[in-house]
Amino acid sequence: MNNDQLPMSVSLPEETLRKWEARGVSRRDFMKFCSSMAAALALPITFIPRIAEALEADNRPPVIWVEFQSCSGDSEALLRANQPTAAELILDYLSIEYAEVIMAAAGHQAEKAKHDAIEKYKGKYIAVVEGSIPMKDGGVYCTVAGESALNIARKVCGNAAATIAVGSCAAFGNIPAAAPNPTGAVGVQEAVPGATVLNLPGCPLNAENLTAAIVHFLTFGKLPAVDRLGRPLFAYGKRIHDNCERRSHFDAGQYAEAFGDEGHRKGYCLYKLGCKGPETFHNCPTVRYNEGQSWPVMAGHGCIGCSEPQFWDTMSPFYRRLPQVPGFGIEATADKIGLGLVAATAVAFGAHGIASAFRRGDEMESDKVKKEE
Amino acid sequence: MSKRIAVDPITRIEGHLRIEAQIDEGKITNAWSSSTSFRGIETILKGRDPRDAHHFTQRFCGVCTTVHSMASIRCVEDALKIQVPDNARLIRNLIMASQSVQDHVIHFYHLHALDWVDIVSALKADPAKSAQLAQSISDWPKSSATYFKGIQDRIAAFAGTGRLGPFQNAYWGHSAYRLPPEANLMAVAHYLEALEWQKDIIKIHAILGSKNPHPQTFLVGGMSIPVDPDSQNALNADKVAHIRKLLRKARLFVEQVYIPDLLAVASFYKEWAGIGGGVGNFLAYGDFPMDNSGGTENQYFPRGVIMAKDLANVQPMDETKITEYVTKSWYTYSKGDDKGLHPYDGETNHKYTGPQPPYEWLNTDEKYSWVKAPRYMDQPMEVGPLARMVIAYAQGHKEVQDTVNFVLGKLGVGPAALFSTLGRTAARGIETLLLAQKSEVWLDQLADNMGRGIYEVHNKEKWEPSTWPKEARGFGYHEAPRGALGHWIRIENGQIANYQAVVPSTWNAGPRDPMGQMGPYESALVGTPVADAEQPLEILRTIHSFDPCLACAVHVLDGRGTEIIRVKAL
Numbered sequence: 001m002n003n004d005q006l007p008m009s010v011s012l013p014e015e016t017l018r019k020w021e022a023r024g025v026s027r028r029d030f031m032k033f034c035s036s037m038a039a040a041l042a043l044p045i046t047f048i049p050r051i052a053e054a055l056e057a058d059n060r061p062p063v064i065w066v067e068f069q070s071c072s073g074d075s076e077a078l079l080r081a082n083q084p085t086a087a088e089l090i091l092d093y094l095s096i097e098y099a100e101v102i103m104a105a106a107g108h109q110a111e112k113a114k115h116d117a118i119e120k121y122k123g124k125y126i127a128v129v130e131g132s133i134p135m136k137d138g139g140v141y142c143t144v145a146g147e148s149a150l151n152i153a154r155k156v157c158g159n160a161a162a163t164i165a166v167g168s169c170a171a172f173g174n175i176p177a178a179a180p181n182p183t184g185a186v187g188v189q190e191a192v193p194g195a196t197v198l199n200l201p202g203c204p205l206n207a208e209n210l211t212a213a214i215v216h217f218l219t220f221g222k223l224p225a226v227d228r229l230g231r232p233l234f235a236y237g238k239r240i241h242d243n244c245e246r247r248s249h250f251d252a253g254q255y256a257e258a259f260g261d262e263g264h265r266k267g268y269c270l271y272k273l274g275c276k277g278p279e280t281f282h283n284c285p286t287v288r289y290n291e292g293q294s295w296p297v298m299a300g301h302g303c304i305g306c307s308e309p310q311f312w313d314t315m316s317p318f319y320r321r322l323p324q325v326p327g328f329g330i331e332a333t334a335d336k337i338g339l340g341l342v343a344a345t346a347v348a349f350g351a352h353g354i355a356s357a358f359r360r361g362d363e364m365e366s367d368k369v370k371k372e373e
Numbered sequence: 374m375s376k377r378i379a380v381d382p383i384t385r386i387e388g389h390l391r392i393e394a395q396i397d398e399g400k401i402t403n404a405w406s407s408s409t410s411f412r413g414i415e416t417i418l419k420g421r422d423p424r425d426a427h428h429f430t431q432r433f434c435g436v437c438t439t440v441h442s443m444a445s446i447r448c449v450e451d452a453l454k455i456q457v458p459d460n461a462r463l464i465r466n467l468i469m470a471s472q473s474v475q476d477h478v479i480h481f482y483h484l485h486a487l488d489w490v491d492i493v494s495a496l497k498a499d500p501a502k503s504a505q506l507a508q509s510i511s512d513w514p515k516s517s518a519t520y521f522k523g524i525q526d527r528i529a530a531f532a533g534t535g536r537l538g539p540f541q542n543a544y545w546g547h548s549a550y551r552l553p554p555e556a557n558l559m560a561v562a563h564y565l566e567a568l569e570w571q572k573d574i575i576k577i578h579a580i581l582g583s584k585n586p587h588p589q590t591f592l593v594g595g596m597s598i599p600v601d602p603d604s605q606n607a608l609n610a611d612k613v614a615h616i617r618k619l620l621r622k623a624r625l626f627v628e629q630v631y632i633p634d635l636l637a638v639a640s641f642y643k644e645w646a647g648i649g650g651g652v653g654n655f656l657a658y659g660d661f662p663m664d665n666s667g668g669t670e671n672q673y674f675p676r677g678v679i680m681a682k683d684l685a686n687v688q689p690m691d692e693t694k695i696t697e698y699v700t701k702s703w704y705t706y707s708k709g710d711d712k713g714l715h716p717y718d719g720e721t722n723h724k725y726t727g728p729q730p731p732y733e734w735l736n737t738d739e740k741y742s743w744v745k746a747p748r749y750m751d752q753p754m755e756v757g758p759l760a761r762m763v764i765a766y767a768q769g770h771k772e773v774q775d776t777v778n779f780v781l782g783k784l785g786v787g788p789a790a791l792f793s794t795l796g797r798t799a800a801r802g803i804e805t806l807l808l809a810q811k812s813e814v815w816l817d818q819l820a821d822n823m824g825r826g827i828y829e830v831h832n833k834e835k836w837e838p839s840t841w842p843k844e845a846r847g848f849g850y851h852e853a854p855r856g857a858l859g860h861w862i863r864i865e866n867g868q869i870a871n872y873q874a875v876v877p878s879t880w881n882a883g884p885r886d887p888m889g890q891m892g893p894y895e896s897a898l899v900g901t902p903v904a905d906a907e908q909p910l911e912i913l914r915t916i917h918s919f920d921p922c923l924a925c926a927v928h929v930l931d932g933r934g935t936e937i938i939r940v941k942a943l
Binding site (some may be wrong): 024058062068071076077079080081085086087090094097098100101103104105106107131134137138140141142143144145147151174175176179182183185204260264265288289293296298300313316318369 | 523531829
């Protein structure tokens with residue numbers, strides 16, 4: 001779809017457009033946003049007026065954004081958002097009641113804002129959680145205003161209409177949960193089993209997926225369909241490998257053998273340099289980052305699998321290529337892939353995939369893998 | 374009258390910071406800085422592939438992203454004696470400089486400005502006067518009365534909804550705000566402009582490193598972005614031109630918006646040139662290598678140490694003189710908590726002994742923070758833009774001297790004013806300007822290499838662990854936006870045997886040591902006036918002037934144990 005204009009068959013009420021204009025959002029920008037959201041969510045264009053309706057000024061959904069064991073990378077990712085921009089999100093689309101990185105108030109004034117919002121919008125607000133939650137030793141490894149992350153999460157997520165776990169830490173525990181997981185870190189769903197959680201992993205998440213998820217919620221009043229790991233299918237329904245711009249090189253058996261070599265410069269497949277795209281479900285190749293500028297494979301570095309649970313342990317060493325596993329030729333569904341890495345790897349390298357990886361008879365390379373192990 | 378207050382969370386920072394402070398007669402007389410979150414990444418790194426470490430360490434921080442990758446690959450390169458190709462040096466310089474420029478502007482407008490700028494007051498401004506003010510200090514084109522009226526209308530419409538979101542419950546109308554409404558309106562306009570600008574210029578990281586935050590492009594031995602003018606999958610002429618355009622956009626904003634705003638705002642707050650001085654000792658590792666010798670002599674920002682504000686005596690920096698203490702930190706050392714350890718021998722054995730949550734106060738007589746206390750020759754040191762600028766200034770760095778003197782002259786103050794809350798904020802602007810200007814030179818050099826057919830980005834000589842010695846150790850440094858950053862690694866049998874990071878906010882936010890010496894935040898807070906203990910805006914000014922990067926909090930405490938005011942809502 002052309003992002004610059006709405007298709008002729010769809011129009012938005014004049015009144016709506018005027019309202020947005022008064023708030024500093026041009027007609028063009030607003031239409032562009034609605035149509036790009038429809039595209040992001042893979043919705044027919046007839047849904048555009050419904051999206052616009054959901055975004056009506058006075059319906060700005062209250063959002064409480066809490067941070068636990070995080071690096072604030074997901075908050076920063078939000079600042080890089082493009083459709084809409086961070087300024088539009090803050091002023092026009094959302095009512096961000098609490099977000100430590102951007103809010104003006106501090107200390108008890110900030111805490112009051114959070115508690116007031118929980119009371120006032122009980123059952124109606126969206127909770128956003130960034131960072132993992134440490135469960136060990138009574139939660140002493142992360143406190144805010146003297147309260148443990150776990151208690152805050154129970155309160156904030158327990159009273160929300162829905163919780164969005166942004167980034168892999170909040171979704172699956174991520175780096176604090178990497179072996180030996182010194183603080184007993186877990187993701188939100190595990191820490192607060194009763195909460196309704198949508199996982200948007202990635203390290204950090206892609207802000208475009210967050211805005212798409214929020215708009216989905218506003219438009220349909222429910223969370224999008226998810227895979228067995230709680231990730232929306234619109235963003236995590238396909239393997240990176242399947243959408244990769246370098247897939248044809250993989251199929252043709254053309255690989256970069258070393259960083260900076262001719263194959264690397266020509267954009268050949270990065271499998272031998274450790275790319276984890278075949279085991280990773282994420283829309284990086286299609287949405288990319290920083291307004292569609294680039295993504296790891298496009299910039300010459302393999303995927304590290306950052307949207308998958310425990311990737312720090314299961315995908316590392318990051319520069320070793322995926323191990324050979326038995327099971328060539330077995331086709332499987334996405335559900336099976338979730339069963340474990342071994343299964344995932346088998347699927348990832350369906351018959352012709354693995355065959356082409358070794359088409360050039362690269363025995364030395366496979367020996368090396370064995371030796372290192 | 375004495376009061377004790379706690380500010381937790383300190384917002385508009387990265388991480389969890391808590392400050393407790395004691396206020397007597399309207400001034401802070403004692404303060405404690407505590408980080409309230411621990412993840413244990415140093416522990417997680419043990420036993421892993423040293424070439425992977427930079428992916429892990431980059432996740433120390435998502436705000437000053439890139440910096441822990443830089444320090445990490447450099448410590449491994451130091452351990453294995455790897456020299457990186459010239460293209461990698463230049464790409465790294467470009468990534469580091471654009472990180473600093475973007476991060477400093479975000480800090481000024483989005484993390485620090487609201488300590489000085491009253492958004493609500495902007496609603497009362499006469500847009501024509503804002504235009505007049507803007508045009509008097511800069512040639513920036515967005516400066517018409519109509520433009521400022523549009524911004525004001527937008528803010529008014531937002532305020533009219535009655536739902537102020539992140540701007541609710543703040544300190545608007547506080548007596549410590551000094552800007553006239555017209556200056557406030559100008560600053561609010563630039564707050565919004567900077568929000569747009571930062572996401573555009575950081576595309577430099579996407580081009581050179583796939584994405585931001587957390588670019589995926591660093592390698593032990595070089596970089597992973599291929600360079601080849603004849604390929605559409607590598608850094609080519611088209612991408613260089615795109616970067617050039619973004620660098621220019623970055624520089625123009627710094628020259629025409631950030632610096633004029635900084636000078637304009639500072640001129641209303643000159644008393645803050647006498648507040649928030651801190652420990653007065655400064656340390657910089659230096660950075661931005663000007664050649665690829667791997668040496669530390671020829672760096673754009675020089676290395677050095679200044680003790681007791683003595684600008685006449687810059688000492689050489691010797692990393693072996695660094696130790697970390699855990700006397701007041703929630704860790705134990707196997708040979709006693711009062712003994713300092715050099716990072717090569719560092720230990721991260723966490724042992725929490727603080728109050729069980731939920732709690733009201735920390736017991737600051739005992740251990741009270743997750744941050745260790747680093748010391749240089751047993752002295753607390755400030756790191757960051759101010760440290761870098763005074764160390765370069767004192768060594769006669771021409772561009773630094775010229776820019777510092779220009780800023781001091783504009784504000785009508787002497788070099789002593791640098792040692793303050795305002796000086797710290799000004800130094801950040803000064804180095805942003807220098808880096809924004811220098812970046813284009815590094816891009817020219819990269820383009821020149823490409824033109825001469827030099828495409829190498831990665832030295833793979835020692836890529837395979839089989840080429841490594843059985844044991845090795847290395848020190849990797851970087852001047853991150855927030856200051857001197859050091860990573861120390863010990864490699865044994867191809868694996869990480871020990872990994873220690875002493876980050877800028879460890880230096881600045883650290884607690885007391887066994888000698889009872891305060892860390893720089895704590896020391897800088899002493900003497901800070903607080904007009905209203907219920908609204909400790911002044912604490913935020915001094916703490917934010919360091920640009921904290923951790924999960925921390927600040928408390929104010931009454932030493933005589935008289936009246937204790939609980940300002941926490943919980």
